Amino acid sequence: MKPVLAAIAASVLALAPLARAAPAWTPEDLTTIRMLSPRALPKPAPDPSNRVADMAAARDLGRALFSDARFSANGQVSCASCHQPAHGFTDALPVGRGVAEGARRTMPIAAAAHSPWQFWDGRADSLWAQALGPVENPAEHGFTRTEVARVLATNYGTAYRRVFGRRLPDPSRLPGRASPLGDTSAQAAWSRMTPSDQQAVDVAFADFGKAIAAYERALSVRPGRFDRYAATLGGGTSARASFSADEVAGLRLFIGKAQCVTCHNGPLFTNGGFANTGVAPRPGRPPDAGRVAGIGKALADPFNCQGAYSDAPPDRCDELEFAVRDSPELDGAFKVPSLRGVARRAPYMHAGQLRSLEEVLDHYNQAPAAAIGHSELRPLHLTGLERRQIITFLRTLDEDVPQPAKASR
Amino acid sequence: MTKSTRSRGRGPRRTILILAAIAGFATAPAFARPRDLDRSLDRPSDHGVFRVAVQSARTPVPLFRVHQWSLRITDPTGKPVSGAVVAVDGGMPDHRHGLPTAPRAAASEVAGDYVINGVKFSMPGWWVLKLAVQAPDGRSDTVTFNLVL
Secondary structure, three states: OHHHHHHHHHHHHHHHHHHHHOOOOOHHHHHHHHHOOHHHOOOOOOOOOOOOOOOHHHHHHHHHHHOOOOOOOOOOOOHHHHOEHHHOOEOOOOOOEOOOEOOOOOOOOOOHHHOOOEOOOOOEOOHHHHHHHHHHOOOOOOOOHHHHHHHHHHHOHHHHHHHHOOOOOOHHHOOOOOOOOOOHHHHHHHHOOOHHHHHHHHHHHHHHHHHHHHHHHOOOOOOEHHHHHHHHOOOOOOOHHHOOHHHHHHHHHHHOOOOHHHOOOOOOOOOOOEEOOOOOOOOOOOOOOEHHHHHHHHHHOOOOOOOOOOOOOHHHOHHHHOEOOOOHHHOOEEEOOOOOOHHHOOOEOOOOOEOOHHHHHHHHHHOOOOOOOOOOOOOOOOOHHHHHHHHHHHHHHOEOOOOOOOOOO | OHHHHHHHOOHHHHHHHHHHHHHHHHHOOOOOOOOOOOOOOEEEOOOOOOEEEEEEOOOOOOOOOOEEEEEEEEOOOOOEOOOOEEEEEEEEHHHOEEOOEOOEEEEOOOOOEEEEEEEOOOOOOEEEEEEEEEOOOOOEEEEEEEEEO
8 A cells, every 4th residue: 555655756756847847737727827818807997987988189288297397396207207108117227316316216107097096095086186186295396386377378278178168267366386285385385375266276277187096007018928918817828838838837836835916816907905014214214104104195185086076976986995904014104016017127125135037036925023013924834936927927027019010122 | 646646556445535536637627616605595594593695686696796695683583684784795616716806785765675886796606795693682693505507
Protein backbone atom coordinates (compact mmCIF):
# COMPACT_ATOMS: atom_id res chain seq x y z
CA MET A 1 0.00 0.00 0.00
CA LYS A 2 2.63 2.45 1.08
CA PRO A 3 4.82 2.16 -2.05
CA VAL A 4 1.72 2.60 -4.24
CA LEU A 5 0.74 5.79 -2.46
CA ALA A 6 4.29 7.04 -2.61
CA ALA A 7 4.28 6.42 -6.35
CA ILE A 8 1.01 8.34 -6.75
CA ALA A 9 2.44 11.19 -4.68
CA ALA A 10 5.57 11.24 -6.78
CA SER A 11 3.58 11.31 -10.01
CA VAL A 12 1.37 14.16 -8.75
CA LEU A 13 4.44 16.15 -7.77
CA ALA A 14 6.08 15.37 -11.10
CA LEU A 15 3.01 16.69 -12.90
CA ALA A 16 2.97 19.96 -10.97
CA PRO A 17 5.29 21.91 -13.32
CA LEU A 18 3.28 20.67 -16.29
CA ALA A 19 0.09 21.84 -14.63
CA ARG A 20 1.58 25.32 -14.37
CA ALA A 21 2.58 25.38 -18.02
CA ALA A 22 -0.80 24.18 -19.30
CA PRO A 23 -3.37 25.82 -17.04
CA ALA A 24 -6.48 23.99 -16.00
CA TRP A 25 -8.69 26.77 -14.75
CA THR A 26 -11.58 25.72 -12.54
CA PRO A 27 -15.07 27.01 -13.35
CA GLU A 28 -14.73 29.40 -10.37
CA ASP A 29 -11.41 30.67 -11.73
CA LEU A 30 -12.96 31.22 -15.16
CA THR A 31 -15.87 33.14 -13.63
CA THR A 32 -13.42 35.37 -11.80
CA ILE A 33 -11.21 35.88 -14.85
CA ARG A 34 -14.16 36.72 -17.09
CA MET A 35 -15.28 39.27 -14.50
CA LEU A 36 -11.92 40.99 -15.01
CA SER A 37 -12.45 41.36 -18.74
CA PRO A 38 -13.47 44.75 -20.13
CA ARG A 39 -16.23 42.89 -21.97
CA ALA A 40 -17.94 42.90 -18.58
CA LEU A 41 -17.57 46.69 -18.33
CA PRO A 42 -20.82 48.50 -19.02
CA LYS A 43 -20.90 52.15 -20.00
CA PRO A 44 -20.45 54.46 -17.01
CA ALA A 45 -23.67 54.62 -15.01
CA PRO A 46 -25.79 57.68 -15.82
CA ASP A 47 -24.98 60.67 -13.62
CA PRO A 48 -28.32 62.26 -12.80
CA SER A 49 -26.49 65.05 -10.96
CA ASN A 50 -25.00 66.29 -14.26
CA ARG A 51 -27.54 66.92 -17.00
CA VAL A 52 -24.81 67.54 -19.61
CA ALA A 53 -22.79 64.44 -18.65
CA ASP A 54 -23.29 62.74 -22.02
CA MET A 55 -23.72 65.77 -24.27
CA ALA A 56 -21.21 66.01 -27.13
CA ALA A 57 -20.95 69.80 -26.94
CA ALA A 58 -20.23 69.58 -23.21
CA ARG A 59 -17.53 67.00 -23.93
CA ASP A 60 -15.87 69.35 -26.42
CA LEU A 61 -16.03 72.26 -23.99
CA GLY A 62 -14.67 70.05 -21.20
CA ARG A 63 -11.77 68.89 -23.35
CA ALA A 64 -10.76 72.51 -23.93
CA LEU A 65 -11.12 73.44 -20.26
CA PHE A 66 -9.13 70.38 -19.19
CA SER A 67 -5.95 71.64 -20.81
CA ASP A 68 -6.46 75.39 -20.41
CA ALA A 69 -3.78 76.72 -18.04
CA ARG A 70 -5.52 80.10 -17.75
CA PHE A 71 -7.54 78.50 -14.95
CA SER A 72 -4.64 78.77 -12.52
CA ALA A 73 -2.95 81.36 -10.32
CA ASN A 74 0.26 81.42 -12.35
CA GLY A 75 -1.30 80.73 -15.75
CA GLN A 76 0.75 77.55 -16.09
CA VAL A 77 -1.33 74.79 -14.49
CA SER A 78 -4.18 72.94 -16.16
CA CYS A 79 -5.83 69.61 -15.28
CA ALA A 80 -3.59 68.07 -17.94
CA SER A 81 -0.45 69.31 -16.16
CA CYS A 82 -0.80 66.46 -13.65
CA HIS A 83 -3.24 64.19 -15.48
CA GLN A 84 -0.97 63.56 -18.47
CA PRO A 85 -2.31 61.22 -21.14
CA ALA A 86 1.22 59.86 -21.71
CA HIS A 87 1.35 58.66 -18.10
CA GLY A 88 -2.09 57.08 -17.94
CA PHE A 89 -3.53 60.49 -16.96
CA THR A 90 -1.17 60.77 -14.01
CA ASP A 91 2.26 62.31 -13.59
CA ALA A 92 5.36 60.35 -12.60
CA LEU A 93 5.71 62.03 -9.22
CA PRO A 94 5.18 60.70 -5.67
CA VAL A 95 2.77 63.58 -4.97
CA GLY A 96 1.16 65.96 -7.43
CA ARG A 97 2.77 69.31 -8.24
CA GLY A 98 0.67 72.25 -9.37
CA VAL A 99 1.59 75.76 -8.28
CA ALA A 100 3.15 73.99 -5.25
CA GLU A 101 3.65 70.42 -3.99
CA GLY A 102 0.48 68.57 -2.97
CA ALA A 103 -0.05 65.93 -0.29
CA ARG A 104 -1.15 62.96 -2.39
CA ARG A 105 -0.38 61.06 -5.57
CA THR A 106 -2.14 62.19 -8.75
CA MET A 107 -4.90 59.71 -9.58
CA PRO A 108 -5.56 58.27 -13.05
CA ILE A 109 -8.88 59.36 -14.53
CA ALA A 110 -9.64 57.16 -17.54
CA ALA A 111 -11.67 54.76 -15.40
CA ALA A 112 -12.88 57.34 -12.88
CA ALA A 113 -16.34 57.65 -14.44
CA HIS A 114 -17.10 54.15 -13.19
CA SER A 115 -16.37 55.04 -9.59
CA PRO A 116 -19.02 56.49 -7.28
CA TRP A 117 -16.34 58.29 -5.27
CA GLN A 118 -13.47 60.50 -6.38
CA PHE A 119 -10.13 61.41 -4.78
CA TRP A 120 -8.07 58.99 -2.69
CA ASP A 121 -10.39 59.62 0.26
CA GLY A 122 -13.61 59.77 -1.77
CA ARG A 123 -14.42 63.31 -0.66
CA ALA A 124 -16.29 64.01 -3.92
CA ASP A 125 -19.28 61.97 -5.05
CA SER A 126 -19.13 62.81 -8.76
CA LEU A 127 -16.62 63.64 -11.47
CA TRP A 128 -17.85 67.21 -11.62
CA ALA A 129 -17.58 67.78 -7.88
CA GLN A 130 -14.07 66.34 -8.07
CA ALA A 131 -13.03 68.66 -10.88
CA LEU A 132 -13.72 71.69 -8.69
CA GLY A 133 -11.43 70.71 -5.83
CA PRO A 134 -7.98 71.07 -7.46
CA VAL A 135 -8.94 74.43 -9.00
CA GLU A 136 -9.25 76.07 -5.57
CA ASN A 137 -6.56 74.00 -3.88
CA PRO A 138 -3.66 76.38 -3.07
CA ALA A 139 -1.11 73.70 -4.03
CA GLU A 140 -2.77 72.78 -7.33
CA HIS A 141 -4.36 75.49 -9.51
CA GLY A 142 -4.39 78.05 -6.68
CA PHE A 143 -7.38 79.69 -8.37
CA THR A 144 -10.76 80.94 -7.10
CA ARG A 145 -14.27 80.39 -8.40
CA THR A 146 -14.82 84.04 -9.32
CA GLU A 147 -11.68 83.86 -11.44
CA VAL A 148 -13.07 80.70 -13.06
CA ALA A 149 -16.32 82.52 -13.88
CA ARG A 150 -14.35 85.46 -15.32
CA VAL A 151 -12.07 83.30 -17.51
CA LEU A 152 -15.13 81.37 -18.72
CA ALA A 153 -17.03 84.58 -19.54
CA THR A 154 -14.06 86.07 -21.38
CA ASN A 155 -13.12 83.01 -23.43
CA TYR A 156 -15.93 80.47 -23.51
CA GLY A 157 -19.16 82.51 -23.44
CA THR A 158 -20.60 81.12 -26.68
CA ALA A 159 -19.73 77.48 -26.05
CA TYR A 160 -20.99 77.77 -22.47
CA ARG A 161 -24.34 79.14 -23.62
CA ARG A 162 -24.70 76.39 -26.19
CA VAL A 163 -24.14 73.71 -23.57
CA PHE A 164 -25.90 75.13 -20.54
CA GLY A 165 -28.49 77.38 -22.18
CA ARG A 166 -27.73 80.37 -19.94
CA ARG A 167 -25.37 83.29 -19.69
CA LEU A 168 -22.34 83.52 -17.48
CA PRO A 169 -22.33 86.24 -14.80
CA ASP A 170 -21.15 89.67 -15.92
CA PRO A 171 -17.41 89.76 -15.08
CA SER A 172 -17.59 93.47 -14.32
CA ARG A 173 -19.79 92.67 -11.29
CA LEU A 174 -17.30 90.20 -9.84
CA PRO A 175 -14.25 90.77 -7.68
CA GLY A 176 -11.03 89.45 -9.20
CA ARG A 177 -10.25 86.82 -6.61
CA ALA A 178 -12.97 85.60 -4.28
CA SER A 179 -14.03 82.29 -2.76
CA PRO A 180 -15.51 80.98 0.48
CA LEU A 181 -12.56 78.57 0.63
CA GLY A 182 -9.69 80.82 -0.40
CA ASP A 183 -7.11 82.78 1.56
CA THR A 184 -8.18 85.55 3.92
CA SER A 185 -8.47 88.23 1.26
CA ALA A 186 -10.35 85.91 -1.12
CA GLN A 187 -12.80 85.01 1.65
CA ALA A 188 -13.25 88.69 2.56
CA ALA A 189 -13.95 89.54 -1.08
CA TRP A 190 -16.46 86.68 -1.25
CA SER A 191 -18.28 87.90 1.85
CA ARG A 192 -18.72 91.33 0.26
CA MET A 193 -20.52 89.87 -2.77
CA THR A 194 -24.31 89.84 -2.94
CA PRO A 195 -25.95 86.43 -2.34
CA SER A 196 -27.24 86.42 -5.93
CA ASP A 197 -23.75 87.10 -7.34
CA GLN A 198 -22.34 84.36 -5.10
CA GLN A 199 -24.95 81.96 -6.38
CA ALA A 200 -24.35 82.92 -10.02
CA VAL A 201 -20.63 82.27 -9.56
CA ASP A 202 -21.30 78.93 -7.87
CA VAL A 203 -23.57 77.91 -10.77
CA ALA A 204 -20.85 78.80 -13.29
CA PHE A 205 -18.23 77.02 -11.18
CA ALA A 206 -20.37 73.86 -10.97
CA ASP A 207 -20.97 74.02 -14.75
CA PHE A 208 -17.20 74.27 -15.30
CA GLY A 209 -16.88 70.97 -13.42
CA LYS A 210 -19.80 69.39 -15.30
CA ALA A 211 -18.24 70.12 -18.70
CA ILE A 212 -14.91 68.62 -17.58
CA ALA A 213 -16.81 65.59 -16.25
CA ALA A 214 -18.46 65.13 -19.66
CA TYR A 215 -14.98 64.98 -21.23
CA GLU A 216 -13.67 62.57 -18.59
CA ARG A 217 -16.65 60.24 -18.96
CA ALA A 218 -15.76 59.78 -22.62
CA LEU A 219 -12.22 58.56 -21.86
CA SER A 220 -12.37 54.87 -22.53
CA VAL A 221 -10.45 52.03 -20.99
CA ARG A 222 -8.43 50.33 -23.72
CA PRO A 223 -7.94 46.57 -23.47
CA GLY A 224 -4.51 44.96 -23.37
CA ARG A 225 -2.82 41.58 -23.58
CA PHE A 226 -4.58 40.15 -20.51
CA ASP A 227 -7.93 40.86 -22.12
CA ARG A 228 -7.00 39.01 -25.28
CA TYR A 229 -5.90 36.06 -23.15
CA ALA A 230 -9.12 36.14 -21.11
CA ALA A 231 -11.18 36.26 -24.31
CA THR A 232 -9.71 32.95 -25.47
CA LEU A 233 -10.51 31.06 -22.26
CA GLY A 234 -13.37 28.65 -22.57
CA GLY A 235 -13.84 29.58 -26.18
CA GLY A 236 -12.17 26.47 -27.58
CA THR A 237 -9.14 28.48 -28.66
CA SER A 238 -5.68 27.69 -27.33
CA ALA A 239 -4.59 30.49 -25.06
CA ARG A 240 -1.10 29.23 -24.48
CA ALA A 241 0.45 31.28 -27.23
CA SER A 242 -0.69 34.59 -25.76
CA PHE A 243 0.39 34.15 -22.13
CA SER A 244 3.69 32.82 -20.82
CA ALA A 245 3.87 30.24 -18.05
CA ASP A 246 4.97 32.96 -15.62
CA GLU A 247 2.08 35.19 -16.62
CA VAL A 248 -0.38 32.33 -16.12
CA ALA A 249 1.22 31.59 -12.75
CA GLY A 250 0.98 35.29 -11.84
CA LEU A 251 -2.71 35.39 -12.75
CA ARG A 252 -3.32 32.24 -10.71
CA LEU A 253 -1.62 33.83 -7.71
CA PHE A 254 -3.49 37.09 -8.29
CA ILE A 255 -6.89 35.40 -8.04
CA GLY A 256 -5.75 32.77 -5.50
CA LYS A 257 -2.99 32.69 -2.93
CA ALA A 258 -2.12 36.39 -3.06
CA GLN A 259 -5.81 37.41 -2.71
CA CYS A 260 -5.28 40.53 -4.85
CA VAL A 261 -8.68 39.96 -6.43
CA THR A 262 -10.39 40.48 -3.08
CA CYS A 263 -10.26 44.21 -3.75
CA HIS A 264 -8.89 44.43 -7.30
CA ASN A 265 -11.81 42.72 -9.02
CA GLY A 266 -14.17 43.48 -11.87
CA PRO A 267 -13.18 44.80 -15.29
CA LEU A 268 -11.32 47.75 -13.82
CA PHE A 269 -9.50 45.65 -11.21
CA THR A 270 -11.11 47.60 -8.40
CA ASN A 271 -14.19 47.06 -6.27
CA GLY A 272 -14.66 50.84 -6.12
CA GLY A 273 -14.29 50.75 -2.35
CA PHE A 274 -11.81 51.87 0.27
CA ALA A 275 -9.26 49.81 2.14
CA ASN A 276 -6.62 50.31 4.81
CA THR A 277 -3.51 48.54 3.56
CA GLY A 278 -1.14 49.90 6.20
CA VAL A 279 1.04 51.93 3.87
CA ALA A 280 3.29 54.13 6.02
CA PRO A 281 2.95 57.92 5.71
CA ARG A 282 5.53 59.74 3.63
CA PRO A 283 8.60 60.49 5.73
CA GLY A 284 8.06 63.63 7.74
CA ARG A 285 4.32 63.70 7.12
CA PRO A 286 1.63 62.88 9.70
CA PRO A 287 -0.62 59.82 9.16
CA ASP A 288 -3.44 60.52 6.71
CA ALA A 289 -6.96 59.76 8.04
CA GLY A 290 -8.19 58.86 4.54
CA ARG A 291 -11.81 57.82 4.05
CA VAL A 292 -13.04 58.63 7.55
CA ALA A 293 -12.33 62.31 6.82
CA GLY A 294 -13.32 62.01 3.16
CA ILE A 295 -16.88 60.87 3.79
CA GLY A 296 -17.44 63.81 6.15
CA LYS A 297 -16.23 66.22 3.47
CA ALA A 298 -18.40 64.58 0.79
CA LEU A 299 -21.49 64.90 2.98
CA ALA A 300 -20.74 68.57 3.72
CA ASP A 301 -19.81 69.48 0.12
CA PRO A 302 -22.29 72.03 -1.32
CA PHE A 303 -21.48 70.56 -4.75
CA ASN A 304 -22.50 67.00 -3.83
CA CYS A 305 -25.33 65.05 -5.43
CA GLN A 306 -27.89 66.35 -2.94
CA GLY A 307 -26.67 69.97 -3.06
CA ALA A 308 -28.21 73.02 -4.70
CA TYR A 309 -26.04 72.73 -7.84
CA SER A 310 -26.85 69.10 -8.55
CA ASP A 311 -29.33 68.26 -11.30
CA ALA A 312 -30.49 65.12 -9.47
CA PRO A 313 -33.54 64.81 -7.25
CA PRO A 314 -32.25 63.98 -3.74
CA ASP A 315 -33.64 60.43 -3.93
CA ARG A 316 -31.38 59.66 -6.90
CA CYS A 317 -28.23 60.01 -4.77
CA ASP A 318 -27.98 56.46 -3.45
CA GLU A 319 -24.22 56.31 -2.94
CA LEU A 320 -24.26 59.45 -0.80
CA GLU A 321 -27.50 58.56 0.97
CA PHE A 322 -26.33 55.09 1.94
CA ALA A 323 -22.63 55.77 2.40
CA VAL A 324 -20.94 54.07 5.35
CA ARG A 325 -20.22 56.92 7.74
CA ASP A 326 -19.03 55.53 11.03
CA SER A 327 -17.24 52.21 10.62
CA PRO A 328 -13.72 51.63 11.98
CA GLU A 329 -12.97 50.24 8.51
CA LEU A 330 -12.87 53.87 7.28
CA ASP A 331 -9.87 54.86 9.44
CA GLY A 332 -6.78 55.21 7.27
CA ALA A 333 -8.63 53.68 4.31
CA PHE A 334 -7.99 54.88 0.76
CA LYS A 335 -9.65 54.25 -2.55
CA VAL A 336 -8.79 50.94 -4.19
CA PRO A 337 -7.28 52.10 -7.49
CA SER A 338 -7.79 50.41 -10.84
CA LEU A 339 -4.80 48.28 -11.82
CA ARG A 340 -5.26 48.81 -15.54
CA GLY A 341 -2.01 50.27 -16.83
CA VAL A 342 -0.51 49.95 -13.34
CA ALA A 343 3.00 49.02 -14.54
CA ARG A 344 3.33 52.44 -16.19
CA ARG A 345 2.19 54.39 -13.16
CA ALA A 346 5.04 54.29 -10.66
CA PRO A 347 5.35 55.41 -7.92
CA TYR A 348 2.48 53.79 -6.02
CA MET A 349 0.01 54.27 -3.18
CA HIS A 350 -1.85 57.39 -2.05
CA ALA A 351 1.29 59.44 -1.53
CA GLY A 352 3.68 57.64 -3.86
CA GLN A 353 5.35 55.94 -0.90
CA LEU A 354 6.36 52.81 -2.83
CA ARG A 355 8.67 53.34 -5.78
CA SER A 356 8.13 50.16 -7.77
CA LEU A 357 5.87 47.14 -8.18
CA GLU A 358 8.59 45.13 -6.42
CA GLU A 359 8.16 47.36 -3.35
CA VAL A 360 4.38 47.04 -3.63
CA LEU A 361 4.55 43.24 -3.65
CA ASP A 362 7.00 43.27 -0.74
CA HIS A 363 4.57 45.47 1.18
CA TYR A 364 1.59 43.18 0.59
CA ASN A 365 3.69 40.15 1.39
CA GLN A 366 4.86 41.54 4.73
CA ALA A 367 1.58 43.25 5.70
CA PRO A 368 2.97 45.75 8.22
CA ALA A 369 0.72 47.28 10.89
CA ALA A 370 -1.01 50.53 9.95
CA ALA A 371 0.02 53.91 11.40
CA ILE A 372 -3.67 54.79 11.68
CA GLY A 373 -6.60 52.37 11.93
CA HIS A 374 -6.09 48.67 11.21
CA SER A 375 -4.60 47.22 8.06
CA GLU A 376 -6.78 44.66 6.29
CA LEU A 377 -3.70 42.81 5.04
CA ARG A 378 -2.34 39.54 6.36
CA PRO A 379 1.14 38.22 5.46
CA LEU A 380 0.93 36.30 2.19
CA HIS A 381 4.06 34.12 2.46
CA LEU A 382 4.80 34.55 -1.24
CA THR A 383 8.19 33.39 -2.48
CA GLY A 384 10.43 35.68 -4.50
CA LEU A 385 9.46 33.78 -7.64
CA GLU A 386 5.76 34.15 -6.87
CA ARG A 387 6.13 37.91 -6.34
CA ARG A 388 7.95 38.21 -9.66
CA GLN A 389 5.24 36.16 -11.39
CA ILE A 390 2.53 38.48 -10.08
CA ILE A 391 4.46 41.48 -11.39
CA THR A 392 4.87 39.73 -14.74
CA PHE A 393 1.11 39.27 -14.83
CA LEU A 394 0.46 42.91 -13.83
CA ARG A 395 2.44 44.06 -16.87
CA THR A 396 -0.16 42.35 -19.09
CA LEU A 397 -2.66 44.96 -17.84
CA ASP A 398 -0.94 47.67 -19.87
CA GLU A 399 -3.33 49.07 -22.42
CA ASP A 400 -2.63 48.43 -26.07
CA VAL A 401 -1.06 51.43 -27.76
CA PRO A 402 -3.52 52.70 -30.37
CA GLN A 403 -2.28 51.87 -33.87
CA PRO A 404 -2.32 54.67 -36.43
CA ALA A 405 -4.81 53.98 -39.21
CA LYS A 406 -3.21 52.32 -42.24
CA ALA A 407 -2.91 54.55 -45.26
CA SER A 408 -5.22 53.43 -48.04
CA ARG A 409 -3.58 52.42 -51.29
CA MET B 1 1.27 23.64 7.83
CA THR B 2 2.09 21.33 4.96
CA LYS B 3 5.75 21.46 5.93
CA SER B 4 5.16 20.41 9.55
CA THR B 5 2.73 17.69 8.44
CA ARG B 6 5.37 16.34 6.15
CA SER B 7 8.10 16.37 8.77
CA ARG B 8 5.91 14.50 11.25
CA GLY B 9 4.06 12.41 8.70
CA ARG B 10 4.22 8.63 9.11
CA GLY B 11 2.20 5.95 7.31
CA PRO B 12 -0.50 5.84 4.65
CA ARG B 13 -2.94 8.19 6.41
CA ARG B 14 -0.35 10.97 6.41
CA THR B 15 0.42 10.32 2.76
CA ILE B 16 -3.28 10.52 1.89
CA LEU B 17 -3.49 13.82 3.76
CA ILE B 18 -0.54 15.16 1.80
CA LEU B 19 -2.13 14.05 -1.48
CA ALA B 20 -5.42 15.62 -0.46
CA ALA B 21 -3.63 18.84 0.40
CA ILE B 22 -1.84 18.90 -2.97
CA ALA B 23 -5.05 18.16 -4.86
CA GLY B 24 -6.97 20.70 -2.78
CA PHE B 25 -4.42 23.43 -3.42
CA ALA B 26 -4.39 22.75 -7.14
CA THR B 27 -8.16 23.01 -7.45
CA ALA B 28 -8.96 25.56 -4.72
CA PRO B 29 -11.54 28.03 -6.04
CA ALA B 30 -10.77 31.74 -5.90
CA PHE B 31 -13.43 32.26 -3.22
CA ALA B 32 -13.53 29.59 -0.54
CA ARG B 33 -16.82 29.12 1.29
CA PRO B 34 -18.39 26.37 3.38
CA ARG B 35 -19.65 23.47 1.27
CA ASP B 36 -22.94 23.13 3.14
CA LEU B 37 -23.84 26.83 3.13
CA ASP B 38 -27.56 27.40 3.76
CA ARG B 39 -28.58 29.73 0.96
CA SER B 40 -32.30 29.84 1.68
CA LEU B 41 -33.77 33.34 1.60
CA ASP B 42 -36.89 32.41 3.56
CA ARG B 43 -36.17 30.97 6.97
CA PRO B 44 -36.86 31.12 10.70
CA SER B 45 -34.83 33.66 12.66
CA ASP B 46 -31.95 32.34 14.82
CA HIS B 47 -34.16 31.60 17.86
CA GLY B 48 -37.37 30.91 15.96
CA VAL B 49 -39.08 34.13 17.04
CA PHE B 50 -39.88 35.22 13.47
CA ARG B 51 -39.99 33.87 9.97
CA VAL B 52 -38.07 36.20 7.66
CA ALA B 53 -37.89 36.27 3.86
CA VAL B 54 -35.76 38.56 1.69
CA GLN B 55 -35.63 39.05 -2.07
CA SER B 56 -33.63 41.29 -4.37
CA ALA B 57 -35.72 43.68 -6.43
CA ARG B 58 -33.43 42.88 -9.35
CA THR B 59 -32.58 39.48 -10.78
CA PRO B 60 -29.84 38.50 -11.01
CA VAL B 61 -28.53 40.37 -8.00
CA PRO B 62 -26.46 43.19 -9.52
CA LEU B 63 -22.82 43.85 -8.70
CA PHE B 64 -21.39 47.34 -8.09
CA ARG B 65 -24.87 48.96 -8.15
CA VAL B 66 -26.96 50.20 -5.26
CA HIS B 67 -30.33 48.45 -5.32
CA GLN B 68 -33.32 47.49 -3.22
CA TRP B 69 -34.45 44.31 -1.48
CA SER B 70 -37.86 43.40 -0.15
CA LEU B 71 -38.29 41.92 3.30
CA ARG B 72 -41.22 40.08 4.86
CA ILE B 73 -41.48 39.36 8.59
CA THR B 74 -44.11 37.12 10.17
CA ASP B 75 -44.34 35.23 13.41
CA PRO B 76 -43.95 31.41 13.25
CA THR B 77 -47.71 31.04 12.62
CA GLY B 78 -47.54 33.30 9.57
CA LYS B 79 -49.06 36.41 11.18
CA PRO B 80 -47.41 39.57 9.75
CA VAL B 81 -45.15 41.54 12.10
CA SER B 82 -45.61 45.25 11.45
CA GLY B 83 -43.84 48.24 12.97
CA ALA B 84 -40.60 46.37 13.57
CA VAL B 85 -37.25 48.15 13.71
CA VAL B 86 -34.81 46.29 11.49
CA ALA B 87 -31.05 46.89 11.59
CA VAL B 88 -29.14 45.74 8.50
CA ASP B 89 -25.53 44.58 8.60
CA GLY B 90 -23.41 42.11 6.69
CA GLY B 91 -20.28 41.66 4.65
CA MET B 92 -17.92 38.99 3.37
CA PRO B 93 -16.87 36.63 6.16
CA ASP B 94 -13.91 35.14 4.33
CA HIS B 95 -12.59 38.55 3.30
CA ARG B 96 -13.05 40.18 6.71
CA HIS B 97 -14.92 43.21 5.46
CA GLY B 98 -18.40 44.62 5.88
CA LEU B 99 -20.92 45.89 3.37
CA PRO B 100 -19.73 48.71 1.10
CA THR B 101 -22.88 50.71 1.87
CA ALA B 102 -25.07 51.21 4.94
CA PRO B 103 -28.50 49.88 3.88
CA ARG B 104 -31.63 50.87 5.81
CA ALA B 105 -34.92 49.03 6.19
CA ALA B 106 -38.25 50.82 6.12
CA ALA B 107 -41.84 49.60 6.42
CA SER B 108 -43.93 49.41 3.28
CA GLU B 109 -47.71 49.68 3.05
CA VAL B 110 -48.51 45.99 3.40
CA ALA B 111 -48.53 44.55 6.94
CA GLY B 112 -45.31 42.64 7.59
CA ASP B 113 -43.63 43.96 4.43
CA TYR B 114 -40.53 46.16 4.43
CA VAL B 115 -37.99 47.41 1.90
CA ILE B 116 -34.23 47.47 2.38
CA ASN B 117 -32.74 50.40 0.48
CA GLY B 118 -29.10 51.02 -0.30
CA VAL B 119 -27.87 47.45 -0.75
CA LYS B 120 -24.67 47.05 -2.77
CA PHE B 121 -22.30 44.17 -3.43
CA SER B 122 -18.87 45.05 -4.71
CA MET B 123 -17.52 41.68 -5.84
CA PRO B 124 -18.57 38.13 -6.60
CA GLY B 125 -18.35 35.56 -3.83
CA TRP B 126 -19.95 34.72 -0.51
CA TRP B 127 -21.83 37.55 1.19
CA VAL B 128 -23.96 37.57 4.32
CA LEU B 129 -26.89 39.86 5.05
CA LYS B 130 -27.60 40.06 8.79
CA LEU B 131 -30.84 41.46 10.10
CA ALA B 132 -31.65 42.34 13.71
CA VAL B 133 -35.42 42.55 14.13
CA GLN B 134 -37.09 44.30 17.06
CA ALA B 135 -40.88 44.01 17.05
CA PRO B 136 -43.04 46.69 18.74
CA ASP B 137 -44.17 44.16 21.40
CA GLY B 138 -40.57 43.69 22.54
CA ARG B 139 -39.82 40.41 20.76
CA SER B 140 -36.46 40.48 19.01
CA ASP B 141 -34.22 38.11 17.10
CA THR B 142 -31.54 38.01 14.46
CA VAL B 143 -31.26 36.21 11.15
CA THR B 144 -28.41 35.78 8.66
CA PHE B 145 -28.84 35.11 4.95
CA ASN B 146 -26.06 33.71 2.79
CA LEU B 147 -25.70 34.89 -0.79
CA VAL B 148 -23.26 33.59 -3.35
CA LEU B 149 -22.86 36.06 -6.20
